[in-house]
Amino acid sequence: MMTNSNQRLTQGQFSFLPDLTDTQITAQLEYALKKGWAIGVEYTDDPHPRNTYWEMFGNPMFDLKDAAGALMEINSCRKTFPSHYIRVTAFDATRGVESPTMSYLVNRPAKEPGFGLVRQEVDNRAIRYTIHSYATDKPEGERY
Amino acid sequence: MSNDMSDAPITDGKKRYASGVLKYKQMGYWQPDYVPKETDLIALFRITPQEGVPADECAAAVAGESSTATWTVVWTDRLTACELYRAKAYRVDPVPNTGHGTKTEQQYFAYIAYDLDLFEPGSIANMTASIIGNVFGFKAVKALRLEDMRIPVAYLKTFQGPATGVVVERERLDKFGRPLLGATTKPKLGLSGRNYGRVVYEGLKGGLDFMKDDENINSQPFMHWRDRFLYCMEAVNRASAATGEVKGHYLNVTAGTMEEMYARAEFAKSLGSVIIMIDLVIGYTAIQSMAIWARKNDMILHLHRAGNSTYSRQKNHGMNFRVICKWMRMAGVDHIHAGTVVGKLEGDPLMIRGFYDTLLDTHTPQQLEKGLFFEQNWASLNKVMPVASGGIHAGQMHQLLTYLGDDVVLQFGGGTIGHPQGIQAGATANRVALEAMVMARNEGRDIWNEGPQILRDAGKWCTPLKQALDIWGDVTFNYESTDTADYAPTPTASV
Amino acid sequence: MDAVKTVDLQAIVRDSNVTEVLDQLDRELVGLAPVKRRIREIAAYLAVTRARKQLGLEAAAPSLHMCFTGNPGTGKTTVALRMAEILHRLGYVRKGHVVSVTRDDLVGQYIGHTAPKTKEVLKKAMGGVLFIDEAYYLYRPENERDYGQESIEILLQIMENNRDDLVVILAGYKNRMDTFFSSNPGMSSRIAHHIDFPDYSQPELLSIAGKMVGAMNYRFDAEAETAMGDYIGRRLTQPNFANARSVRNALDRARLRQANRLFAGVGEGALNVTAEDLSTLSASDILASRVFDAPDSAERT
Numbered sequence: 053m054m055t056n057s058n059q060r061l062t063q064g065q066f067s068f069l070p071d072l073t074d075t076q077i078t079a080q081l082e083y084a085l086k087k088g089w090a091i092g093v094e095y096t097d098d099p100h101p102r103n104t105y106w107e108m109f110g111n112p113m114f115d116l117k118d119a120a121g122a123l124m125e126i127n128s129c130r131k132t133f134p135s136h137y138i139r140v141t142a143f144d145a146t147r148g149v150e151s152p153t154m155s156y157l158v159n160r161p162a163k164e165p166g167f168g169l170v171r172q173e174v175d176n177r178a179i180r181y182t183i184h185s186y187a188t189d190k191p192e193g194e195r196y
Numbered sequence: 197m198s199n200d201m202s203d204a205p206i207t208d209g210k211k212r213y214a215s216g217v218l219k220y221k222q223m224g225y226w227q228p229d230y231v232p233k234e235t236d237l238i239a240l241f242r243i244t245p246q247e248g249v250p251a252d253e254c255a256a257a258v259a260g261e262s263s264t265a266t267w268t269v270v271w272t273d274r275l276t277a278c279e280l281y282r283a284k285a286y287r288v289d290p291v292p293n294t295g296h297g298t299k300t301e302q303q304y305f306a307y308i309a310y311d312l313d314l315f316e317p318g319s320i321a322n323m324t325a326s327i328i329g330n331v332f333g334f335k336a337v338k339a340l341r342l343e344d345m346r347i348p349v350a351y352l353k354t355f356q357g358p359a360t361g362v363v364v365e366r367e368r369l370d371k372f373g374r375p376l377l378g379a380t381t382k383p384k385l386g387l388s389g390r391n392y393g394r395v396v397y398e399g400l401k402g403g404l405d406f407m408k409d410d411e412n413i414n415s416q417p418f419m420h421w422r423d424r425f426l427y428c429m430e431a432v433n434r435a436s437a438a439t440g441e442v443k444g445h446y447l448n449v450t451a452g453t454m455e456e457m458y459a460r461a462e463f464a465k466s467l468g469s470v471i472i473m474i475d476l477v478i479g480y481t482a483i484q485s486m487a488i489w490a491r492k493n494d495m496i497l498h499l500h501r502a503g504n505s506t507y508s509r510q511k512n513h514g515m516n517f518r519v520i521c522k523w524m525r526m527a528g529v530d531h532i533h534a535g536t537v538v539g540k541l542e543g544d545p546l547m548i549r550g551f552y553d554t555l556l557d558t559h560t561p562q563q564l565e566k567g568l569f570f571e572q573n574w575a576s577l578n579k580v581m582p583v584a585s586g587g588i589h590a591g592q593m594h595q596l597l598t599y600l601g602d603d604v605v606l607q608f609g610g611g612t613i614g615h616p617q618g619i620q621a622g623a624t625a626n627r628v629a630l631e632a633m634v635m636a637r638n639e640g641r642d643i644w645n646e647g648p649q650i651l652r653d654a655g656k657w658c659t660p661l662k663q664a665l666d667i668w669g670d671v672t673f674n675y676e677s678t679d680t681a682d683y684a685p686t687p688t689a690s691v
Numbered sequence: 692m693d694a695v696k697t698v699d700l701q702a703i704v705r706d707s708n709v710t711e712v713l714d715q716l717d718r719e720l721v722g723l724a725p726v727k728r729r730i731r732e733i734a735a736y737l738a739v740t741r742a743r744k745q746l747g748l749e750a751a752a753p754s755l756h757m758c759f760t761g762n763p764g765t766g767k768t769t770v771a772l773r774m775a776e777i778l779h780r781l782g783y784v785r786k787g788h789v790v791s792v793t794r795d796d797l798v799g800q801y802i803g804h805t806a807p808k809t810k811e812v813l814k815k816a817m818g819g820v821l822f823i824d825e826a827y828y829l830y831r832p833e834n835e836r837d838y839g840q841e842s843i844e845i846l847l848q849i850m851e852n853n854r855d856d857l858v859v860i861l862a863g864y865k866n867r868m869d870t871f872f873s874s875n876p877g878m879s880s881r882i883a884h885h886i887d888f889p890d891y892s893q894p895e896l897l898s899i900a901g902k903m904v905g906a907m908n909y910r911f912d913a914e915a916e917t918a919m920g921d922y923i924g925r926r927l928t929q930p931n932f933a934n935a936r937s938v939r940n941a942l943d944r945a946r947l948r949q950a951n952r953l954f955a956g957v958g959e960g961a962l963n964v965t966a967e968d969l970s971t972l973s974a975s976d977i978l979a980s981r982v983f984d985a986p987d988s989a990e991r992t
């Protein structure tokens with residue numbers, strides 16, 4: 053079990069708030085669409101903080117006019133991977149950004165075992181740290 | 197402005213270069229018809245002339261003393277393409293709300309253009325040695341302030357720019373769509389390495405992205421630097437494992453020599469830190485060197501603007517902070533403290549926005565109300581992340597987000613560590629307040645007016661936030677700013 | 692004692708500015724009286740439905756999917772755009788845009804290709820209207836393994852489950868659409884409104900030609916207008932006639948001939964042309980059409 057204040061993984065921009073309702077997700081999607089950002093849905097069962105490349109649930113969605121299409125994909129991803137971490141990422145193609153501009157979780161497993169810290173003591177009291185996800189002791193697809 | 201014939205530039209070579217003393221205008225440093233070239237560097241000075249010295253002569257004197265002139269005529273000028281090297285004062289405007297009938301003596305904005313060849317490529321030190329080298333002590337002016345600069349693209353391209361930049365920093369930290377959160381470890385001085393790391397661990401585990409050394413935490417008898425680095429990295433990694441997030445602590449590598457700074461930076465790197473820190477007082481050259489080291493070693497470089505207020509705060513003398521912002525973006529830092537608007541340190545909202553724009557824009561238009569006198573193309577130099585630090589707390593979150601936007605590190609030192617339920621609770625209060633406010637803003641709510649209610653609502657399910665609001669909710673620092681923009685709003689012509 | 696609850700039907704119509712769209716439809720489209728009547732009926736129905744909802748009378752959202760049948764060039768696409776606007780103003784779709792597609796946009800070439808393609812289109816259409824031209828091509832009974840069926844099934848599912856998110860308008864020739872519906876009863880049962888677009892009469896087409904010429908910043912001189920009337924009379928009895936579209940094509944060719952005529956004039960010494968010369972189509976520009984050659988020679992639409 054995770055021991056931080058909300059006892060869960062806090063990646064993403066809204067992880068300290070109660071889980072987002074579909075209405076709240078729709079509002080955030082509309083915010084992104086109004087800015088002209090593309091919307092991607094990604095999932096993983098390896099939430100290591102350095103795991104950049106979660107699996108894409110289809111390519112990012114460009115040229116959407118309304119949030120309903122993206123919400124449909126989110127719900128379809130939740131149905132397919134009910135116990136995975138799922139995040140929504142918004143991409144801004146503006147010169148000078150060309151990078152994600154939003155990222156928030158919309159699904160997480162019921163039980164989150166969290167991470168352990170592996171220390172390797174080296175010279176001069178220095179320590180090499182490895183963050184280890186307990187879930188990844190099992191093979192992909194059997195973790196949550 | 198006087199313009200009698202006796203002051204006109206002397207074009208006859210024999211007279212111009214005869215031994216003796218000439219007025220700067222006569223020497224050709226005042227050229228009201230001059231049109232600056234794309235490649236010219238332009239400086240805007242605020243001049244308070246000595247009694248009896250006309251403003252254009254004063255501007256010419258500043259141009260002269262910051263470029264080729266000395267107090268007397270020298271024949272050796274004639275061995276050079278001196279027309280090119282001479283800086284040209286080409287415009288002088290009276291500063292609005294100064295002079296007769298006001299509390300301030302008459303001041304002038306003087307525009308001076310410098311040819312690109314006056315400066316060594318890629319050297320802040322060389323550029324500043326010219327522009328602010330001697331001239332600020334010059335007797336012809338009572339006071340002098342460098343307000344703004346237009347740096348030509350050609351010159352910008354000789355600088356590396358920010359080692360990491362806002363975009364890559366966010367990608368490395370995996371944090372998007374909200375301001376970052378930090379706190380300075382307190383008390384500033386006296387904690388042992390072990391106790392110090394405790395504060396870092398608690399703050400990061402509670403929900404902050406960064407903790408920070410203060411500007412004067414280097415290597416003192418109570419805590420030597422290696423000890424601090426080791427304990428802080430234990431704290432960072434423990435907090436990262438506890439939350440599943442990337443975390444960081446700005447390890448201040450400021451030291452007495454470059455050799456020592458490199459040694460400390462190397463050690464920070466070997467421990468896996470994502471960020472190091474330096475102070476402005478180490479000097480421009482040292483900053484540029486550390487920026488190059490940081491680029492080479494994938495390190496984010498935080499700059500504390502220690503010392504800047506000695507010359508940036510008073511309106512009539514010194515230099516405006518926006519100029520420091522420009523120089524630091526060129527020099528290559530990734531973070532710089534640039535004001536909070538609402539906190540305990542100096543800052544008018546529009547002026548601060550001007551600093552932020554200078555750090556973050558790819559192209560800044562002229563905006564006199566923000567104190568931005570020149571259009572500035574940033575020539576693809578990375579963006580610098582502004583840091584808002586000093587006397588801010590969770591109860592101001594709606595104001596901070598409105599004034600400062602998403603690309604900023606909000607640092608709540610006292611507002612985290614002073615929480616009655618402990619440091620973790622303080623950090624959680626700040627993170628919840630921030631996320632609730634970003635969510636509300638994105639939903640289209642009017643956070644400026646509804647902000648306090650949004651925070652109270654979040655406080656209903658987040659006790660640490662409720663406690664923070666109960667203690668600090670009403671704390672404000674309402675002092676008048678000393679540094680505000682001086683401009684006369686141009687009335688738009690009615691059609 | 693509670694007063695009888697009332698709802699101001701006029702206010703609904705007024706606040707939504709829906710009459711503005713209906714008037715625009717009247718102005719910009721010549722003829723089509725039965726179509727315009729049906730659109731007004733639908734608009735009234737939607738306004739009433741909203742009023743009922745305000746009084747708590749309506750339970751489920753009404754099905755709004757439609758079918759526009761008629762020959763090419765009878766104004767189906769234009770009416771679809773206005774319909775989207777009406778639906779938007781009355782609050783039945785959130786954004787009011789139209790995504791116009793054909794079979795190629797929906798159906799893939801190999802296994803696993805169709806579902807993502809159809810979904811991609813549906814996602815872009817959400818909040819607005821999905822206009823599927825010649826929708827019957829989705830169904831190819833002669834090929835058992837045609838992927839069109841997969842697309843139809845996804846469409847049906849979304850048409851049923853996402854009624855609040857989008858309105859689908861199918862369009863095409865009447866007889867083919869009838870055949871399509873008879874073999875796809877699922878689709879047929881989900882279409883609430885059928886609107887048939889009649890062919891235009893000769894005077895209507897001439898009036899359309901007048902509007903088009905005006906919009907192109909040209910004008911007919913008196914003889915040219917007569918010639919255009921003759922042209923239309925001949926053309927509409929010929930094969931491949933496509934109503935307003937054929938008129939537009941004829942006008943494009945007349946402009947080419949006018950340009951040629953002006954150039955030839957330069958060769959003959961007329962060096963200066965006036966704005967009037969540049970914008971006038973004369974009878975010769977129209978009479979040169981092959982439609983006038985022989986009774987049987989068909990010109991391409």
